Amino acid sequence: MGVTVDAGWVINIPTLASLIDKLGGVRVDVDVPVIAGRSVVLSPGGQLLDGAKATQFLRYLANGEQEQARLARLQEVV
Secondary structure (H helix, E strand, C coil), X not given: CCCCCCCCCCCCHHHHHHHHHHCCCEEEEECCXXXXXXXXXXXXXXXXXXXXXXXXXXXXCCCCCCHHHXXXXXXXXX
C-alpha cells in the first residue's frame, strides 16, 4: 500500500472493513472457531476473509482466552 506507520494509526471498524474489501480481502489463519450467538461463523484454518468477517475475527475473544489472543488476531489481519 505504500503507507508507513511510524507512530500510531487510528481507524474505525467500518472503515477498516471497507479498506479490506477494496483490497480484495485478507488471507488469515483462523486459530479457533469464531462463534456468534450459537453459530460458528468462521472455522479454523487458512482462508480469505472479506472486510466484515475479518473485523469479526480480529475482535473475537473466545471464552477463557487472554486478551493477547485478540491482539494476535488483530496482528494477523493487519
